[in-house]
Amino acid sequence: MTIHVSPDAHPALVLNADYRPLSYYPLSLWSWQDAVKAVFLDRVNIVSEYDFQVRSPRFEMRLPSVVSLKHYIKPSRNPAFTRFNVFLRDRFQCQYCGSPDDLTFDHLVPRSRGGQTTWDNVVTACSPCNLRKGNKACQDIGMWPTQPPFEPTVHDLHNNGRQFPPNYLHESWLDYLYWDAELEP
Structure with missing residues (x-):
């Protein structure tokens, strides 16, 4: 990008x-x-x-x-939780396959299963991976993000x-x- x-x-x-x-x-x-x-x-x-x-x-x-x-x-000290900052934290790459295209975000614990929209539960995902994972948990489908989600610091985002x-x-x-x-x- x-x-x-x-x-x-x-x-x-x-x-x-x-x-x-x-x-x-x-x-x-x-x-x-x-x-x-x-x-x-x-x-x-x-x-x-x-x-x-x-x-x-x-x-x-x-x-x-x-x-x-x-x-x-x-x-x-604490960056705002925005779509852009999630993408920046995850380096504008799908956390499942590494693609930089057609990005959205995915809830590791799906919202339909009580998952929250927070730094610790949301990762960047391309549309194909997001569709493939659907409303399943990572362990159910065997899809794991390359890095676990975390709340970044301003320093993390600057880097x-x-x-x-x-x-x-x-x-x-x-x-x-x-x-x-x-x-x-």
Whole structure:
């Protein structure tokens, strides 16, 4: 799964006050208009700029390519239970066969048997596997997820999100996106 980013749109990477991206997936980007507005409202610092300028009769400025917030936003400890976050936790793959296509989610203990819609009972599944499993429990049909479901942390989701970079990464963003990645020898 790829998020489409147009380099011609001159988006700005948004960093928290500690210079970490607010989000990795989707990548925390603002339009150039929102970035310029935040500069004028004194909400951000310009960290890096494009070689592209905007002009008015009385004003001229290079567009920001990276901005950092002036005030730190504390990340949420517990991510919301959403379909997207379940897919991200499971790396956008069916937990039964590994397919990235036609994804939905499956209840390990089916709802018809009292299963709840919770982090610990829901996994990503492709439609064919979900149909095959139906309203049966894993042990009844012998279908087991590749990893047991769990409640992820924001850190878990950020780590998974790094595996799905957008189609375009401006060179000025790279030092801020992967500064905590393990270096190759």
